[in-house]
Amino acid sequence: MNLQTATDIAVLHHALVGVAEEMGEALKRAAYSPNIKERRDYSCALFDKQGRLLAQAAHLPVHLGSMPASVEAVLNSPYSLNFNQRATTGLGKHSYAVVNDPYRGGTHLPDITMVAPAFSYGKRSGLLGYVANRAHHSDIGGAAPGSMSPQTDLMAEGLVIPPILIEEGDNLISPVWELIKANTRTPEEREGDLWAQIAACDRGMYRLDEIVERHGQAKYERLCNALFLHSARLLRENLKSLKRGLFKAEGLMDDDGAGTTDIVIRLKLTVARDKLVFDFGASDAQVRGGINAVRAVTQSAAFYSVLCLCDPRPPINHGCFEHIDVITKPGTVVDARRPAPVAGGNVETSQRIVDVCLAALAQAAPGRVPAQSQGTMNNLTIGGVAPNGEQFTYYETIAGGCGAGAARDGASGTHSHMTNTLNTPVEALEHAYPLRVEEYALRDGSGGEGRHRGGDGVIRRIRTLVPAQFGLLTERREHPPQGAGNGNPGRQGINQLRFVDGEPEVLPAKCSGHLQLGEAIDIRTPGGGGWNRRSR
């Protein structure tokens, strides 16, 4: 590469990631719900005219690489109109499509992705590319508040939105907004959050136009291709450090919450000179409970695992994915088909797929991959009616231990791999809900022993001051996070129901139920695995 291109692509990369970051700031500012504003459960990205990922801001790994599927679904949907065709007649300006249908470009129902075409504002009227963002909405209807409790039917999980326009040419398509609002427990919040997603798209379109203007369209497009080539080249460089061959790994999901246990994810990883092939074809069939992952989630997990091993890490764009193939078999737990429920696929199964990918990669990169982390997000929902008559829904994911590695002990009480959301402070929680946190501490001794110790999990015990309902969507209650080498595994998590007096009752990994006044849910999250034991 000559100096000019080396400089140009560095400058363009900064500019494009900058646009994605600005979209994220605009979304965070304008959003209404705490889940987006405070827990920062969203991602923003830019695409070229062919729908190839150009840049993505570093928000949540679980959204990595799964947004191109949303863009593709929107472009191919008869209900979202075809932007490409409209581009030639100039009709598509200021059109915004949304989608959450897991089987048409979505992942799980609370994640609503918005896609909009970006056009030039200047004399030229051509299509520049697409902007997109995905945000986790805190309620999208369904059987239980928060739309994240274990169900056995996609319909019970919430409202399914196919790729569909919600605004076109600055005109709101009101029936669509009304339909979405009528199907959520918190319609005003949904409306506010969707507006925020539009504001983020607007920011992206405007800035993308400026950048194309600065470079000139022809040069811009040439440089985008150079960016893809650069990322692909960096990824190939990274592949050189891997051993070539076929590596097998598998991982177990505890259960699906609906009677099926020990669900196996099987991977055959082929490392070739300039190709990584992740073949999940032999994984178990999809299950009745809501832990099924759609293909886009599986791809995200595989891409994430590879990027973790990269040093230097290539800029995240379409070029990174060119040398990574992900093979899945439709109808399996890693490539579910309608009408399988999927709420937990994104938050729980995705973590296991990462474990499996890293287990295979560890064989190709001996000594570099740490022990397994907690491998769950410990989703907890508590809802009911407060003494003042208002309904409340509390949703949280709880951190655990990270796996120990060659460099250091695993981090304790920290979210790992596919998520990185913040907690709800105890003082904020107790102010907002009729709940009391009795303990929030590290779970001593839960990290696996080894030359480096696995990180400890967390104890969080919450007592209710009113009768309430709860939902748990957790993993690693049966099969613990594995150590690396001969390091010890971390401890499994434990969910307990604590009565006012008497012995506590152990709860299943995935369940829902009632809490009487004064009863408590006690969650102990898994510790990370240890890194090789000391030799004697």
Place this chain on the structure above:
Amino acid sequence: MTRKDTTVAAIDVGGTFTDAVLLRGRVLARCKVPSTPDDPGGAVAEALQRLGGASLLIHGTTVATNALLEGKLARIAFVTTAGFRDVLAIGRQNRAPEDLYALEPKQRAELVPRELRIECDERLEPNGSVAVRLARKEITRVAEAVRVLQPQAVAVCLLHSYANPMHEQALGRALRKLKIPVVLSSDLAPEFREYERSLVTTANAGLMPKLQSYIAKLEAKVKPARVVLMHSAGGWLPAEIAAIEPVKLALSGPAGGIAGVRHALDAESIETGVAFDIGGTSTDVSLVTKTPLLRAETQIADLPLRTPSLDIHTIGAGGGSIAYLDAGGALHVGPESAGADPGPACYGRGGKQPTLTDALLVLGRIPHDLKLGGEMALHPKLAPDALKRLDKSAQPKRLADAIVRVALAGIERALRRVTVERGHSVEGMALVPFGGAGGMLACDLAELLGIETILVPHDPGLLCALGMLHTPASRDLSRTVLRRESDDAFKTANAVAKELKARAETELRDCGLRGPFKTQLTVDARYVGQSFELNVPLRKSWKTEFVKAHERQFYFDRGDAPAEIVNVRVRVEAKRTAPGLPIESGKGRPAPVGRSGHAPVYEREALAIGAKLKGPAIVTELSSCLYLKAGWKLEVTGVGQLRLHR
């Protein structure tokens, strides 16, 4: 400030230089001395002596910042409610953003090891009522447990203590008998969110021994000058208060820079500016509006410190940032830095890697005979050799140009993000470069951002110290009230505000300051159910103000939906003694003193009021260097500042 303080010195300690200015009557004296990192007070005392001594010394210090950055805190015991001993270890349970794709994410800084965390059997409800009483026996047990551990300081943070300080105060009385510093969260930062409150309380305790000894030693060295310290919210604190609340000094130096930029903008009647300070390893940017933008917390070494701070954003790219080509062939500048030692290759101290400063030198934006701080000579021949390490076949000028472009792209990206985050647009603002290198990139950055005006203040390299001269004493206090509007929120907030105001005034008076004081009362408000707050004035009509602010900031409001007051904030300011700085300028038509590349070089002190220059040109002065790009014009304003436009 009392009448006796007729000579005021302001001294700001930086990584390489300690900058000092002194105002005696209408005469301004300045000097720069090399910093003495092992004992920063040494350089301060020397600078003051060179300037001839003062009666009041306003001091910007990095002692607190560096101790936080390096994790060098005292041995602290941490006392908290039973069940929550690990609150600092768990934090907000997320990993640092740069660790998002790390195979081995780092453990967050815990500040207090497990054996020094002590649980106390007591419990308050969110409204402050007592759920579990703190027994006298328990107080004795806790005090004894602390005594046995022999810590250098104790931090106490109990759940919901912002709503009722009784239990913390009872523990405080017992712990103070141990004759070590005790910090109560209900005194220092009575705001809800237990992790942030515990963290700021602990950090403060951990800084106390070091800062107390630093301040005491400094006072002895500079006698009879009275020492006061710049705090993060842009005012100064008497030494007595700074010594017990050292965490408030985290942005001590940069706060002076913002005060200087505000003063520079005011002199030209410009409303809003983007302050821009390029240092050795990092660049600070900040939006400077009419009323200072304060954040409720500031981030130091990934620690969210809950203490009111000016809104300053730091980017990991500076003059010492190293340029390299990655394995895929793309050019990067930073985040690795050559720092101050060895520094850029052209410093001639053994640095071999190409840096941004070397690129600027090769491009002729830094005259080869410039002496840094008036003393340190450059080694211009070393710069092209360093650049050639990137690509032997390329011309050094082309390499330098590439490095500057990539560095600017990174700074532009960060600046745009910060402004969008704060809900502003940079277009139409003035760019105010300061620090040693700000002026060398100002024209390029303005062009990239669509900014039309650049304002270069007096002595840009001494701006932090100069800004401190314009800064009044101020005391910022706050407390969480968490009351809904239906529950007499205004009445409660008003009562709390009165109490805080009285406390702030008493404290300032106790330090010898005379009234009348200027007071600013505000509340952090939000809609019930939200988890972020907006700061609005404390008035009966606070709800209306809040709804308006919400619309302005987030582009929508929820009208009549119930709102609540979360925190009450009080700022009490002593009268501003803002000295009119002398206007210094040269005479006659500008005449170049030399050339650098294709640009004539002018000395700033020789430029007369009203003098005009056209780019390309370079203007040098003691503390910094300005590159006026082709296409830009410069004019010396009526107060002697440089105003650039396209």
